[in-house]
Amino acid sequence: MRGNFSTITKMFSAGVVAAGLIVSAPARAAEDTIKVGILHSLSGTMAISETTLKDAMLMLIEEQNAKGGLLGKKLEAVVVDPASNWPLFAEKARELISKDKVSAVFGCWTSVSRKSVLPVFSELDNILFYPVQYEGEESERNVFYTGAAPNQQAIPAVDYLMSEDGGSVKRWVLEGTDYVYPRTTNKILEAYLKAKGVAAEDIMVNYTPFGFSDWQTEVSAIKKFGSAGKKTAVVSTVNGDANVPFYKELGNQGIKAEDIPVMAFSVGEEELAGLDTAPLVGHLAAWNYFESVDTPENKKFIANWHKFIKNDKRTTNDPMEAHYIGFNMWVKAVEKAGTTDPDKVIDAMVGVSVPNLTGGYSTMMPNHHITKPVLIGEIQADGQFETVSQTPGLVMGDEWSDYLPDSKDLISDWRAPLSCGNFNVATGRCGGKGTN
Amino acid sequence: MILLRTLGLMLVFLVASLLPSNAAEADLRAIVAKFATGTGFAATEAVVRELAATGDPLVERPLGALAEGNLYIREADSAVFVGNEAGDSVTLLDPLSGEKAGDAAKADITKIKVNNTLRRVIRDALGTLTLRAKDPAVRIAAADTMFKTPDAANIEPLDAAIAAETDAKVKALFEQARAASVLVSDKPEADKLAAIALIGARGDRDALSLLTSVEANAQGAVKDAATAAIANINSTLALWDAGQNIWYGISLGSVLLLAAIGLAITFGVMGVINMAHGEMVMLGAYTTFVVQQVIRTSFPGLFDWSLVIALPLAFLVAASVGLIIERGVIRFLYGRPLETLLATWGVSLVLQQAVRSIFGPTNQEVGNPSWMSGSFDVGQLAVTWNRLWILVFALTVFGLLLYVMKRTPWGLQMRAVTANRRMAASMGIRTPWVDALTFALGSGIAGIAGVALSQIDNVSPNLGRGYIIDSFMVVVFGGVGNLWGTLVGAFSLGIVNKVLEPYAGAVLGKIVVLVLIILFIQKRPRGLFALKGRAVEA
Numbered sequence: 001m002r003g004n005f006s007t008i009t010k011m012f013s014a015g016v017v018a019a020g021l022i023v024s025a026p027a028r029a030a031e032d033t034i035k036v037g038i039l040h041s042l043s044g045t046m047a048i049s050e051t052t053l054k055d056a057m058l059m060l061i062e063e064q065n066a067k068g069g070l071l072g073k074k075l076e077a078v079v080v081d082p083a084s085n086w087p088l089f090a091e092k093a094r095e096l097i098s099k100d101k102v103s104a105v106f107g108c109w110t111s112v113s114r115k116s117v118l119p120v121f122s123e124l125d126n127i128l129f130y131p132v133q134y135e136g137e138e139s140e141r142n143v144f145y146t147g148a149a150p151n152q153q154a155i156p157a158v159d160y161l162m163s164e165d166g167g168s169v170k171r172w173v174l175e176g177t178d179y180v181y182p183r184t185t186n187k188i189l190e191a192y193l194k195a196k197g198v199a200a201e202d203i204m205v206n207y208t209p210f211g212f213s214d215w216q217t218e219v220s221a222i223k224k225f226g227s228a229g230k231k232t233a234v235v236s237t238v239n240g241d242a243n244v245p246f247y248k249e250l251g252n253q254g255i256k257a258e259d260i261p262v263m264a265f266s267v268g269e270e271e272l273a274g275l276d277t278a279p280l281v282g283h284l285a286a287w288n289y290f291e292s293v294d295t296p297e298n299k300k301f302i303a304n305w306h307k308f309i310k311n312d313k314r315t316t317n318d319p320m321e322a323h324y325i326g327f328n329m330w331v332k333a334v335e336k337a338g339t340t341d342p343d344k345v346i347d348a349m350v351g352v353s354v355p356n357l358t359g360g361y362s363t364m365m366p367n368h369h370i371t372k373p374v375l376i377g378e379i380q381a382d383g384q385f386e387t388v389s390q391t392p393g394l395v396m397g398d399e400w401s402d403y404l405p406d407s408k409d410l411i412s413d414w415r416a417p418l419s420c421g422n423f424n425v426a427t428g429r430c431g432g433k434g435t436n
Numbered sequence: 437m438i439l440l441r442t443l444g445l446m447l448v449f450l451v452a453s454l455l456p457s458n459a460a461e462a463d464l465r466a467i468v469a470k471f472a473t474g475t476g477f478a479a480t481e482a483v484v485r486e487l488a489a490t491g492d493p494l495v496e497r498p499l500g501a502l503a504e505g506n507l508y509i510r511e512a513d514s515a516v517f518v519g520n521e522a523g524d525s526v527t528l529l530d531p532l533s534g535e536k537a538g539d540a541a542k543a544d545i546t547k548i549k550v551n552n553t554l555r556r557v558i559r560d561a562l563g564t565l566t567l568r569a570k571d572p573a574v575r576i577a578a579a580d581t582m583f584k585t586p587d588a589a590n591i592e593p594l595d596a597a598i599a600a601e602t603d604a605k606v607k608a609l610f611e612q613a614r615a616a617s618v619l620v621s622d623k624p625e626a627d628k629l630a631a632i633a634l635i636g637a638r639g640d641r642d643a644l645s646l647l648t649s650v651e652a653n654a655q656g657a658v659k660d661a662a663t664a665a666i667a668n669i670n671s672t673l674a675l676w677d678a679g680q681n682i683w684y685g686i687s688l689g690s691v692l693l694l695a696a697i698g699l700a701i702t703f704g705v706m707g708v709i710n711m712a713h714g715e716m717v718m719l720g721a722y723t724t725f726v727v728q729q730v731i732r733t734s735f736p737g738l739f740d741w742s743l744v745i746a747l748p749l750a751f752l753v754a755a756s757v758g759l760i761i762e763r764g765v766i767r768f769l770y771g772r773p774l775e776t777l778l779a780t781w782g783v784s785l786v787l788q789q790a791v792r793s794i795f796g797p798t799n800q801e802v803g804n805p806s807w808m809s810g811s812f813d814v815g816q817l818a819v820t821w822n823r824l825w826i827l828v829f830a831l832t833v834f835g836l837l838l839y840v841m842k843r844t845p846w847g848l849q850m851r852a853v854t855a856n857r858r859m860a861a862s863m864g865i866r867t868p869w870v871d872a873l874t875f876a877l878g879s880g881i882a883g884i885a886g887v888a889l890s891q892i893d894n895v896s897p898n899l900g901r902g903y904i905i906d907s908f909m910v911v912v913f914g915g916v917g918n919l920w921g922t923l924v925g926a927f928s929l930g931i932v933n934k935v936l937e938p939y940a941g942a943v944l945g946k947i948v949v950l951v952l953i954i955l956f957i958q959k960r961p962r963g964l965f966a967l968k969g970r971a972v973e974a
Binding site: 042043044045047048051052164165166167178206207208209211212213214216217218220221223224226227228229230241244245248249251252253254257258259261270271273274275276279281282284378380381386388 | 477505549551552553555556559584641642644645646647648649652680681684687688691785788789792796797798799800801803804809810811818820821822823892893894895896897898901902934937938941942943946
């Protein structure tokens with residue numbers, strides 16, 4: 001076996017690339033359609049989350065076509081499978097734009113996949129709608145961020161825990177998966193907590209690898225940290241599959257939400273579907289949308305989704321709402337611009353306002369982020385979230401965090417004449433740098 | 437219909453309130469009815485406090501239901517009920533007497549919302565009320581709650597409860613809860629010092645938590661006593677921590693052993709680099725899921741037996757898939773490791789995508805039977821049942837496998853083929869069949885490992901991916917071809933990993949273990965227990 005490892009890795013990656021190529025089958029169609037690219041992993045680790053988004057996009061496109069299409073033409077979805085392989089995301093994006101000539105792309109989940117496609121989108125001047133909550137510290141002309149920035153999720157969640165309703169938490173465990181989103185979010189949160197007067201010894205930060213499954217040591221460390229006579233809470237940026245064993249271990253070791261609540265940023269209805277939620281009742285999540293939100297728009301959306309996917313047990317979640325908002329914004333901007341030319345659509349996007357599913361309107365801001373309400377929900381025994389707190393108004397996405405020294409002077413405004421994603425107000429020049 | 441029912445209920449209320457013997461109950465009803473008028477958590481909390489202040493044991497039912505999220509308001513008449521969900525409708529029960537009061541559609545009633553703060557308030561309120569409950573477990577829970585939320589007002593009811601208590605264990609807990617309350621009261625210093633001694637003797641994390649806050653707020657002798665007690669507890673807990681790390685290591689080792697033991701057969705004994713090994717584990721987990729689905733819909737009473745039923749099925753499913761792979765692909769590739777590696781990698785992708793297409797990409801819920809949920813305490817060490825059972829299970833599987841290999845004719849043939857294929861063939865052993873069955877055995881064992889792993893991990897198409905690297909690591913480290921090596925390898929890797937983790941963190945811990953293994957393999961390329969023989973060299 002010795003010495004064969006590099007060959008083996010090479011063969012692995014060859015296999016992955018091959019698998020990706022086999023699955024993707026771009027459709028060829030007549031000239032009079034508008035093509036929309038869908039860039040979500042349908043195989044590999046991220047398929048669990050991204051497949052749902054692909055289906056949601058297909059549903060939205062079908063609905064739009066039933067309404068008569070766009071600019072008198074039918075919409076046509078072009079689905080590719082980047083197979084959870086980050087470099088393949090860039091290749092597939094290039095294929096969508098150059099070969100299939102799509103007018104806009106909806107896609108990506110992880111930050112690293114987004115970073116991998118950024119150069120492609122700015123080089124070929126196309127549009128990406130990114131639907132997932134992320135760490136901020138970025139604003140690109142070709143990308144519209146319909147998920148939450150840290151101030152639309154993390155900061156209000158921590159505020160809630162500090163409030164009397166949330167239990168007046170004094171001691172904090174920041175538990176995350178070891179990659180860019182948790183690291184940056186925790187950096188922002190740590191700075192924020194310290195600004196609020198939390199002492200350094202009352203904050204514990206811990207990271208675990210992707211797909212981590214043996215949480216015994218971590219959970220008992222949380223228990224230990226929580227027994228210092230102060231109200232303790234866990235803020236979890238644990239990603240994807242690692243959540244299920246994490247919550248199972250919490251339940252088994254008897255950590256109740258009343259004693260040490262866990263506030264999660266990456267756990268939605270979809271993740272809870274694979275879990276017996278009875279021991280988790282009361283643990284929290286912060287999102288901009290819950291399936292349980294009681295509005296006519298949401299009821300209609302859920303009914304359509306169940307009809308489309310032919311399974312009334314399938315849940316809806318926050319990133320699906322983000323695609324719903326993003327897609328409707330794009331449709332509106334194309335109608336406003338009268339063309340699908342990405343350059344014109346990008347300029348028409350700013351200021352577009354569409355209804356969201358929580359009973360209000362979301363507007364695209366000049367920094368290419370949108371306005372959203374922030375909801376805090378508690379896990380219920382039926383796997384749904386019960387909203388226990390909601391921000392009074394809409395929160396505007398803040399791409400450059402005010403709590404990080406490197407980015408506090410930066411703003412983004414893509415309208416002419418500024419047209420800059422990282423304008424430094426202290427030096428008055430475009431081209432500041434963030435933390436990553 | 438609803439109108440009639442409402443009228444009837446109102447009549448019941450009227451009669452109830454007219455009867456003089458039920459005067460107290462009527463007062464309670466009036467308070468319970470306030471749940472319907474207020475909005476928001478603060479209003480609900482006020483009603484909860486008012487109910488708790490009555491001290492009437494009757495309030496246990498509505499408060500308990502509220503904490504569970506089972507208290508409803510009927511929209512038609514704003515009456516408050518305890519509800520039991522049954523499909524789309526809810527069975528309504530009277531909040532105080534618990535008598536059945538009709539059904540309602542979910543749309544006609546509103547659930548009273550609770551949050552963590554409210555649950556805490558209710559739990560504290562119920563604590564004092566349930567001190568005299570019949571069930572000792574409820575009394576223990578009450579003592580526990582009162583210990584964690586000490587209040588000077590608790591001393592009196594606790595004194596009464598201690599005097600009436602007959603169970604020595606519960607009595608001791610009551611006395612500790614009383615001591616906790618003494619510390620926050622204005623009792624004399626001598627009482628407080630005695631209380632600290634009592635709590636210090638308890639010696640667990642809750643005691644530590646309590647004493648830490650006492651230390652921060654007290655002065656003089658009490659503070660000094662608290663500091664000394666904390667130091668004492670910390671030094672005992674440090675010992676327990678070390679024990680805990682070892683136990684976690686053993687538990688991780690048992691998971692590694694389960695995942696690797698099938699591979700120890702296919703890779704270790706047969707020398708096939710089987711990249712689809714993890715997918716066999718996944719198939720076992722999905723078999724468990726299917727078994728549980730069938731049980732849930734058809735035989736709900738059998739749920740606690742679901743894992744036992746799933747075991748033979750998972751073995752059969754994984755073994756037959758293994759057999760097909762061996763007959764269809766691997767037998768053409770013996771002696772060509774790189775081709776085998778690529779082919780089985782392809783097979784693993786096919787299996788993953790097949791499962792993804794059939795069951796969908798999302799996680800499937802595999803429930804824990806009651807005997808695998810929760811934990812029990814050994815001193816200050818919390819042992820979770822599922823981990824303990826997995827350890828027992830892993831060792832049992834290992835024992836059985838060892839028996840098959842060492843004591844049965846089939847095992848003898850297997851070892852003969854491994855040691856010297858041509859000689860074995862000359863002696864009349866049908867080597868192709870032995871190969872096929874050995875591979876099926878290894879796959880089948882991976883399948884039953886999947887049943888156990890479905891209890892602690894995600895059941896998703898990616899399940900196997902997480903275990904393949906670790907499995908190879910265990911087998912290579914333990915020594916290819918030696919079952920005992922796999923056992924020792926799994927447990928030593930588990931323990932080293934878990935002892936390192938609290939100091940180095942999970943990420944760095946894993947890296948350190950990998951580096952150690954690489955260094956070890958440099959020194960001893962054949963692993964811990966190297967197999968000796970002529971065939972091995974070939």
